[in-house]
Structures are given as structure tokens and as C-alpha cells.
Amino acid sequence: MAMQPAVLAEADQVEPRAGRLWLRALRSPLTLTGVVITLIFCVLAVIGPWIAPYDPSAVTDAATAPPSFDHWLGTTQNGQDILSQMLYGAQASMFVGLGSAVVTTVLSVLVGVTAGYLGGVSDELLSLLANVFLVLPGLPLTIILAAYLPHSGSLGIILVISLTGWAWGARVLRAQTLSLRKRDFVEAARATGERTSKIILRDILPNQLAVIAASFLGTVTAAILTQASLAFLGLTDVTQWSWGTILYWAQADSALLTGSWWWFGPAGLAIALIGTALSLVNFGIDEFINPRLRQAGIATLKAQRAQVSRKRAGRGKRVRRGVQDRRLRPAGSTDVILDVRHLKVNYGVVTAVDDVSFTLRRGEVLGIAGESGSGKSTLAYAITRLHKPPAEIPQGEIRYTQPDGSTVDVLAMDSDELRSFRWEELSIVFQSAMHALNPVMRIGAQIEDALVAHRPGSTAPERAARVVELLGIVGIPADRANSYPHELSGGMRQRAMIAVGLALDPEIIVMDEPTTALDVVIQRQIIDKIMELKDRLGFSVVFITHDLSLLIEMSDTIAVMYGGRIVELAPAQDFHERPQHPYSRGLLASFPTLSGPKKELTGIPGSPPDLRRLPSGCSFRPRCPVAFDACAERSPSLYQIGSSSAACLRYDEEHAVTIGETA
Numbered sequence: 001m002a003m004q005p006a007v008l009a010e011a012d013q014v015e016p017r018a019g020r021l022w023l024r025a026l027r028s029p030l031t032l033t034g035v036v037i038t039l040i041f042c043v044l045a046v047i048g049p050w051i052a053p054y055d056p057s058a059v060t061d062a063a064t065a066p067p068s069f070d071h072w073l074g075t076t077q078n079g080q081d082i083l084s085q086m087l088y089g090a091q092a093s094m095f096v097g098l099g100s101a102v103v104t105t106v107l108s109v110l111v112g113v114t115a116g117y118l119g120g121v122s123d124e125l126l127s128l129l130a131n132v133f134l135v136l137p138g139l140p141l142t143i144i145l146a147a148y149l150p151h152s153g154s155l156g157i158i159l160v161i162s163l164t165g166w167a168w169g170a171r172v173l174r175a176q177t178l179s180l181r182k183r184d185f186v187e188a189a190r191a192t193g194e195r196t197s198k199i200i201l202r203d204i205l206p207n208q209l210a211v212i213a214a215s216f217l218g219t220v221t222a223a224i225l226t227q228a229s230l231a232f233l234g235l236t237d238v239t240q241w242s243w244g245t246i247l248y249w250a251q252a253d254s255a256l257l258t259g260s261w262w263w264f265g266p267a268g269l270a271i272a273l274i275g276t277a278l279s280l281v282n283f284g285i286d287e288f289i290n291p292r293l294r295q296a297g298i299a300t301l302k303a304q305r306a307q308v309s310r311k312r313a314g315r316g317k318r319v320r321r322g323v324q325d326r327r328l329r330p331a332g333s334t335d336v337i338l339d340v341r342h343l344k345v346n347y348g349v350v351t352a353v354d355d356v357s358f359t360l361r362r363g364e365v366l367g368i369a370g371e372s373g374s375g376k377s378t379l380a381y382a383i384t385r386l387h388k389p390p391a392e393i394p395q396g397e398i399r400y401t402q403p404d405g406s407t408v409d410v411l412a413m414d415s416d417e418l419r420s421f422r423w424e425e426l427s428i429v430f431q432s433a434m435h436a437l438n439p440v441m442r443i444g445a446q447i448e449d450a451l452v453a454h455r456p457g458s459t460a461p462e463r464a465a466r467v468v469e470l471l472g473i474v475g476i477p478a479d480r481a482n483s484y485p486h487e488l489s490g491g492m493r494q495r496a497m498i499a500v501g502l503a504l505d506p507e508i509i510v511m512d513e514p515t516t517a518l519d520v521v522i523q524r525q526i527i528d529k530i531m532e533l534k535d536r537l538g539f540s541v542v543f544i545t546h547d548l549s550l551l552i553e554m555s556d557t558i559a560v561m562y563g564g565r566i567v568e569l570a571p572a573q574d575f576h577e578r579p580q581h582p583y584s585r586g587l588l589a590s591f592p593t594l595s596g597p598k599k600e601l602t603g604i605p606g607s608p609p610d611l612r613r614l615p616s617g618c619s620f621r622p623r624c625p626v627a628f629d630a631c632a633e634r635s636p637s638l639y640q641i642g643s644s645s646a647a648c649l650r651y652d653e654e655h656a657v658t659i660g661e662t663a
Ligand SMILES: Nc1ncnc2c1ncn2[C@@H]1O[C@H](COP(=O)(O)OP(=O)(O)OP(=O)(O)O)[C@@H](O)[C@H]1O
Pocket: 347, 350, 352, 370, 371, 372, 373, 374, 375, 376, 377, 378, 379, 390, 611
């Protein structure tokens, strides 16, 4: 993809600058305090033994001396320097705290995220393991394990704390992953063909960082406290200096009784201080990770100025990429691009899509209408092979004709073929952009992800330029590439989703109620944009919506679904003027028209069928105003009536007498 220098320059500016966010998080005085205190403890832990004024075990004459110039923190009953013990102890305590937190967090993330994301047998086995560790009583187990490992030093303590602590975090992360993996933005990432490892790293883990960070920092504090408690109880090697062993000797030598506060005070204070500092750091991390928590001050004047100048720089410089040859095919040409035959989708015993057949031509808009539960989304997911268990396709064919004229069987594709088919040839715009976009990733980065997954050879500037171009195509200012989804209006979010869908110039775009959550003005803008893009770029659209008037306006062909079947398939105008199926007539009678004479809205009596208990014969029969006896006996197939077809027995030759009345 050749890039224009001007575009590259502009694109460079929309690269996310994650590094700066850390600096912004540090602007909070509380976070800064926490970070500084934590850093001081970490530095002391490293250099403590070198800067300690005395050997912490050296016995002197200055027994139980309060703080003085020679001994800043006083001495023990044996005249040992408490400051030196604290400095040596800082190393042991911080090592245990950080070491336990690393091991515990790695175990929790590995087990929790793997179990939650993979599900099935892996989830059952890993959850069983976590549950076993959860029901083991923590403190007694720690005491027993520590009793067996008193001389193994800090590593033994880390092992004990990690073994008894990982299961809780794993449970929380598993629950979060289970919920996240069903979110639309993870579905969208899967649909764009991203690999499982990348989905976990880019979509699942970033959304759990707050929990992981809280768990890590909490474990540091808990481990330091546990180590201190074990040492205090004499269950560790009490000749190794840690804040816990200082407390052990203070208690053993009756420091409390003799009022030697300087003996136990510093160790207690150090534990409390590091705990508080880590909590403050945790707040800062939360703010850094969750863009919604970031203060309004983040949009600094500087940032605003940068955006304005970027806008100016962008004017007149945006260069549209040359439209590929295949785009020059006239819209509405008759060659079939997608041929769906006798498709069936089951959810266990429920058949949600039953014997559905249709063709989609290049540049055509196929609108799918029908009440809620009629199987529209299930059909869309099946076409894209995004259906998930319990959904399965026991029967049918989906044939896709490639631009070179060769035809491929979509149902026979393996995962690699599917990965390139989805998004390169067929993309999906999901119903709710707020859920389909990753809340912790900038819009530009999300569009870029599809490019990274499918154009591994492209360079970062090329991708960034394409992001700018795509945003321009859908009418979003280029500087919005740096915005998070919550910073955009609903209409912009939906347009951003369309930009993601267009990223790889697909031949077909499946749009599942892309404008449902938007007000009518924005809805109109987006629909106009989709139609303009379709005419310009020449892709085909499968459009699903409840809005029948919109569907008639947009579509070339309309498929009406009822109880999982297509009951009418007709050119949009014919459908509007001469609906053939009684259900289509009912649907049209339920919608007001903005133009033309006022008409009474009659609607359709009754409610959509329960797919688990479909009536015999025609499933619309119980609600049909023109049903007759034969309708209870057999299910009608589609009958051709002019350019339309309808699944109604009134068009069967046997009942020809009725055709005159209904056609
Ligand atoms: N995960 C599932 N497990 C079991 N049955 C399901 C599942 N998802 C959908 N169904 C069944 O499939 C039928 C069709 O659902 P689908 O979501 O495709 O309908 P729809 O026409 O798209 O509805 P809506 O317009 O409300 O989105 C539903 O009535 C429901 O009974």
C-alpha cells in the first residue's frame, strides 16, 4: 500500500502515546506519594545491607537504649542496632512481598484467564484445582507448611504464601474472563481473525489490569504481613533479619512490657507505611487503566491545541487511497456473491434457522425483516461462522464467490481460511458499538488491530495512514483516532464500527441492527453514509433491522423471517406494494408511513411462536387471518409469484382457487 508523505505525517500524530499516561497518573499527589514511598522502600531493600551502620546481630554494651545520635532507632536488649536490623529486614520483607506477589499473580492469571477463556474441560479441571486450594484453610495450612520449611529462608516463605494465595485471584479472574469473552468487542476481535493469544493479551488482559494490579499490590502487603506473622510466631528462621523477626525478638524480650517502643515501633510502622503506599499506587493504576476515571484535566490545553493544529494540518492533505479495480464493478450487477442453500441452525433441540435459502448479488442490499426471535441474528452469525455452541449447523451450504470467479464453501473452511475470509471478504458491524468496541483501547488502535491481524507485512505508518483514511471515509475527524469509545457520541461510535468493518475492503458487510440505539437524525446520517459507501465501494450488504420502513428504503431485496424460516423473499418495491405472505401484510400494517395517506395500524394478533413448540403445519397459522384446514397439515415451501416468492399454501396448486384472492 503506497502511502503519501502528507498522510504519513498526519498518521504519525494519531499514534497513541501510552507512556505519557503514566506521567499523567503521577500528577495525582496521592499516587505520587505512594510511588515515592514504594520506591524508597525498594531502594532501601536493595542497598540496605550496604548502608547499614552496624552488623545487625553484633552485641554491644548499649542495651535497650532509646534513639540517639549513635543509634538512630535505638538498640535491643543485647545492644544490637535496630536501624541496621530494619535495613537488613527491608530486603528480606520486600523480597518476600514482591516475590510472593509475582508468583501468586502469574499463577492466578494463568489459571484464571485460561480457564475462563477456554471453557469446557480446561475450565472444569482448573476450577476444580482452584476450588481445592480455596477450601483448604489458609492460615493453618500456612503455619503447617511454614513449620516444615523453617530453614528454607525467604524462598520457602514465598512458596508457602503463593501456594495458599493464588486460588482466590484465579477465581476472580476466571469470573471476569467468562464475562469478558462474551462481550461484543471480544467477539469482534475474534471475527477480525485475531489469534487467541492476541485476544487474551490485547482484549481480555487489559480489561482486567485493574484487578490484576490490585491483586498484585494486595498480595505484596499480605505477604509482608504473613511473613511478619510467621516470623512473630517463630515459624521462620529467626536468625535471618526481617521486620517480622525484629517483632519476634521484641516480643520475646518483653519490649512491650519494658516500654521499649523504639524496638517494635519502626517495624510495625514500616509494614503499615508500605501497605498504605501500595494502596495509593493501586488508586493511581486504577486511574491510569480506566480511561473513565482519568481526571478531566487530562484534556489539557496543550492536548487541545495539538488537536486543532492537527485538524488544520489535515485540511486538504487527506489523500484517498485508490479504489481497487473490483470496486469499479457497477452496483446492482447480477453476479451472485453469496449463495445460501437449505441452511439450518440448531440450538440443541431448538431449530432457530430452518431450511433458509437465498442469494446475495454483488452490490446488492439484502434486508432481513422479522419480529424478535425470528432467527435474523442467528442467520447472520451462521453466515459469518461466528455462531457458538450450543448453536450448530447440521445442514446446508454457504457458497461464496471470490472476485476471481472461483467459489468456496464457507462451511468447509478451516480456521485459517475463516480468519482470512472474515473481514477481508466479509465483515460484520455489530448491534451496539459501545459493547463492540474495546473500552480501554483508543478508536484508532482498534481499527489498526484489524489491519495488524490481516496485513502482517504492513508498516506502522502505513496502518496509521489507513486509520486516518478510514476515519475520513466514515466522517470522523482524524484526531478522534486518539479518543476512547466513551469519549465519542453514539453516532460516532457506530461510524467507528463501520470504519472497522471497512478496514480491509470487504466484499460483503453484515450489519446487525447497526443503528438501533441511535436517534432518528443520527440514524439517517449513518444510513446515508452506508448507502453512499456502498455505491462508491461496491460491496454487498446483509442488513438486519426491526425498522421495516428503513429496510424497504435501503434494500434491493427483502427476506422476511418467521419462526426461523424465510416466509417471503421479494424485491423491496414489490414487497412494499404487493406483499404476498399474510405475515408480510401484517408486518407492513404495523408500521406507519410518513408519506401517503394515513392508514389504520392493525398489527398482527398473537405473539411469535415458541421455537420449542412450533404448531403443526405452517408456524404462522395460529396468527394468520386467512389460514385454512390444510395449513395445519403441512409446512409450505416458497412458491414463486411473479418476482416474489412466499411460503404460503394459498399459492399451492391444490389451493389455486384462493390465489386470485391473495395475489
Ligand atoms: N444461545 C442460545 N441458546 C439457545 N437458544 C437461542 C440462543 N440464541 C438464540 N436462541 C433462540 O433462537 C431464536 C432466534 O434468536 P435470534 O437472536 O436469532 O432472533 P432475532 O430475530 O435476531 O431476534 P432479535 O431481533 O430480538 O435480535 C430465539 O428465539 C431463541 O429461542
